[in-house]
Amino acid sequence: MGKNRKTVLYALRFIAFAGTLSAVIVMVTSKEENYFYGVELEAKYTHSPALTYFVIANSIGAVYGFLLLFLPPASMLWRFVVAVDVVVVLLLSSSFSAAMAIAYVGKEGNYYAGWLPVCDQISDFCHHVTGALTAAFVALVIYTELLCTLL
Amino acid sequence: MPLHENGEKQESGSKPSTPEKRQCWVVLVLRVLALCATVSATVVMALNKETKTIVLATIGTTPIKATLNAKFQYTKAFVFFVIAYGIGSIHNLLVLVATLFPHKFDFKGLRLLLITITDMMTVALLAAAAGAAASMAELGMNGNKHARWSKICDRFDTFCDHGTGALIASFVAVILLMILNVLSIITLSRKPTFQTIVP
Numbered sequence: 001m002g003k004n005r006k007t008v009l010y011a012l013r014f015i016a017f018a019g020t021l022s023a024v025i026v027m028v029t030s031k032e033e034n035y036f037y038g039v040e041l042e043a044k045y046t047h048s049p050a051l052t053y054f055v056i057a058n059s060i061g062a063v064y065g066f067l068l069l070f071l072p073p074a075s076m077l078w079r080f081v082v083a084v085d086v087v088v089v090l091l092l093s094s095s096f097s098a099a100m101a102i103a104y105v106g107k108e109g110n111y112y113a114g115w116l117p118v119c120d121q122i123s124d125f126c127h128h129v130t131g132a133l134t135a136a137f138v139a140l141v142i143y144t145e146l147l148c149t150l151l
Numbered sequence: 152m153p154l155h156e157n158g159e160k161q162e163s164g165s166k167p168s169t170p171e172k173r174q175c176w177v178v179l180v181l182r183v184l185a186l187c188a189t190v191s192a193t194v195v196m197a198l199n200k201e202t203k204t205i206v207l208a209t210i211g212t213t214p215i216k217a218t219l220n221a222k223f224q225y226t227k228a229f230v231f232f233v234i235a236y237g238i239g240s241i242h243n244l245l246v247l248v249a250t251l252f253p254h255k256f257d258f259k260g261l262r263l264l265l266i267t268i269t270d271m272m273t274v275a276l277l278a279a280a281a282g283a284a285a286s287m288a289e290l291g292m293n294g295n296k297h298a299r300w301s302k303i304c305d306r307f308d309t310f311c312d313h314g315t316g317a318l319i320a321s322f323v324a325v326i327l328l329m330i331l332n333v334l335s336i337i338t339l340s341r342k343p344t345f346q347t348i349v350p
Contacts, residue, residue: 050286094282
């Protein structure tokens with residue numbers, strides 16, 4: 001029973017690591033150039049600080065997950081994992097919601113601020129960002145659920 | 152009668168010793184500060200409103216005016232911010248009451264565990280709300296020339312100042328709540344079993 005539980009927890013950690021890694025990769029490779037009425041529109045993740053923060057935070061989460069996969073089960077460092085897990089969940093959740101806020105403005109616009117939605121012109125970029133956000137959300141949910149099992 | 156007095160003296164002698172008492176005071180002060188931070192973040196953002204009247208044109212001698220509003224409800228991220236910090240304030244208040252009156256809120260010795268778990272969930276929620284509001288505030292302050300989104304802080308400076316204040320309070324609240332959570336986890340990890348929890 002204990003071994004089954006440990007296997008399930010390790011599998012969950014691996015899935016969360018894969019989620020953060022794929023979020024980083026999908027966001028970094030999301031580049032699109034479009035010519036719209038003669039005006040060149042280029043969309044990259046570096047054009048928005050929130051998406052840059054998303055990439056950085058999910059990279060930190062991916063490195064943390066990768067290091068945890070190789071931590072031996074009897075190590076004393078697992079006591080610190082509880083506290084560091086809280087910090088990593090904070091990072092991942094704040095980066096996800098920051099990127100989500102920017103993605104919402106890009107898709108729906110903000111009428112009162114005079115910000116027009118841009119996803120119609122750069123739909124490929126928007127799909128990439130959606131995919132990255134989905135992967136990061138899955139990783140975030142798994143990390144949050146792992147927090148409760150550690151206590 | 153002396154037996155009764157001895158019994159009472161033994162009960163009052165079970166107060167926490169000096170380092171535990173110091174930790175109790177530290178946790179209490181941090182919790183009160185976190186409560187103040189969450190409440191101020193909620194209130195300042197909820198009352199964030201600015202109205203500006205600009206003159207569009209002048210026909211003869213009568214000016215045509217337009218009224219521009221900036222309210223927190225116009226941005227979904229700020230609505231999320233207000234709701235999340237409201238929930239955080241309620242959580243902080245309940246935990247403060249539970250730590251001030253420990254004998255009425257015992258939960259069969261699981262009080263510290265419950266506080267730690269709900270603290271974790273609250274801190275994740277507050278961090279998400281702070282991140283979303285900070286990204287929208289950065290967009291309003293700097294704009295985004297690649298997406299042709301102009302900045303709004305040069306026209307609505309009071310709105311932006313109040314938003315900045317609410318964001319600073321929110322970051323302070325997240326940091327304090329995280330410190331409190333780590334202290335609770337350290338206290339939990341020192342107990343031999345969960346049944347003997349007495350914070």
